[in-house]
Amino acid sequence: MKLAAATLVSLGLLAAPAFADPIRDIAAVEAIVRDRCQMCHMEEEDAAPALGTVKKLEPSIIAEMLINGSMAALTPDLTAQMKREIAVYLSGKPLPATTDLPEVTPLH
Numbered sequence: 336m337k338l339a340a341a342t343l344v345s346l347g348l349l350a351a352p353a354f355a356d357p358i359r360d361i362a363a364v365e366a367i368v369r370d371r372c373q374m375c376h377m378e379e380e381d382a383a384p385a386l387g388t389v390k391k392l393e394p395s396i397i398a399e400m401l402i403n404g405s406m407a408a409l410t411p412d413l414t415a416q417m418k419r420e421i422a423v424y425l426s427g428k429p430l431p432a433t434t435d436l437p438e439v440t441p442l443h
């Protein structure tokens with residue numbers, strides 16, 4: 336039994352937290368935005384709005400864009416909760432819990 340549990344942990348099956356992979360690390364969120372959003376969201380002239388404009392949106396709008404909108408194809412490796420954290424980081428506003436994901440409050 337001990338061995339089976341160890342095997343499951345090494346496979347990552349028992350290590351899974353109650354909620355999917357939260358980041359909760361401001362440096363990690365900043366790195367994602369810097370490396371994966373900024374190049375397109377640099378200047379207001381481009382097709383993509385500048386990050387400063389994105390930051391004025393409600394976090395629910397940003398999260399929706401990342402989870403179900405046109406930004407989803409660019410972020411297939413990020414979980415919905417990670418995307419909610421990015422939305423909270425950008426907007427500076429909290430997101431309430433959903434039926435399956437916990438509340439996200441801004442990091443400082």
Ligand code: HEC
Nearest residue numbers: 368371372375382383384389396397400405406409410421
């Ligand atoms: C390959 C370029 C590209 C990358 C990378 C990219 N975006 Fe976008 N994004 C766009 C374009 C173009 C639009 C506007 C067209 C559209 O709505 O699909 C947009 C729209 C958006 C919107 C909606 C803005 C509005 O006013 O409705 C949000 C929010 C957004 N992006 C967030 C992000 C975040 C956060 C990231 C990083 C995880 C990201 N984007 C990465 C190109 C990109």
